Amino acid sequence: MSKEANAKKSGTILKDAAILFIITLIAGFALGFVHEITLPAIEAQQLQAKMEAYRTVFPGAAEFTEEDILKEKLLAAPELLTSKGYTNITIDEALSATDENNNKLGYVVVVTTQEGYGGAITLSLGYTLDGTVNGIELLSMNETAGLGAKASGKEFKSQFAEKKVTEFAYTKTGAKSDNEIDALSGATITTRAVVNAVNSGLCFIADLKNGN
Structure with a gap:
């Protein structure tokens, strides 16, 4: 060339x-x-x-705000959870729930656990000042359809609602008390992950209340 x-x-x-x-x-x-x-x-x-x-x-709340004390508690949350045996779980957000007159009604906590069968599961938890768990809502997850994915269903979530308990436990033989949650059939890992996430949120709130 x-x-x-x-x-x-x-x-x-x-x-x-x-x-x-x-x-x-x-x-x-x-x-x-x-x-x-x-x-x-x-x-x-x-x-x-x-x-x-x-x-x-928290359907009864008008506003959700992040107070300074909540920000401080979020920073200390990893050490708190670890000391209580909750690992691979984080408290992502914590907000005060207030009514139209700015009276505090309770708290909303957002928790993420890495212990799901399909990876991370994020949920929100509502808690009133009198110690009642309003309920939970699944925000994101990648659990198996027809098995772990049923955690987002009303039947499973409703087990946590309107319960005045300090900690939940799951069972495969039928719930017999307010703190017991019927495990999802064929999805024990998902059940355990959600229960541990909720208990981590309750642990965080208990520490918050004790600090106040």
């Missing part, structure tokens, strides 16, 4: 590379621009989903 042909070929390659670079650059800017535009809408949807979950576990 002649020098002129080699030079022409090299020029073509450089030209193609430059065009590809420009296209990639423009595409990157375009994606970034679209992301910036859609981000507020995505965040608004996520916030709405959270608020709906909070109201599900």
Whole structure:
């Protein structure tokens, strides 16, 4: 191949590379621009989903706020849970639930456990000042359809509602007391993960109440 042909070929390659670079650059800017535009809408949807979950576990509340004491307790939560034997579990959020007159009604706590059969399970827990568990709501999970995924069903979740207990336990032989939860058939790992997550939330709230 002649020098002129080699030079022409090299020029073509450089030209193609430059065009590809420009296209990639423009595409990157375009994606970034679209992301910036859609981000507020995505965040608004996520916030709405959270608020709906909070109201599900605390329907009587008008507002959910994060107090300074709750922020402090969140920082200390990992050490607290570890000391109580709860591992691979985190307290993600803690909020005070108040009525229209800003009277405190209780708390909403968001907990994530890594102990699910399919990985992380995140749930919210509502708790009134008189020590009653309002209920729980599953926010996210990847459990097996028809088995562990039933944890998000009303039948399973309702077992935690309106219970004045300090800790739950699961059973495979039929619940006989308020603190017992019927295990999901074929999904003991999921059941245990949810129960431990709820108990971690109750542990956090108990420590919060003792501190106040």
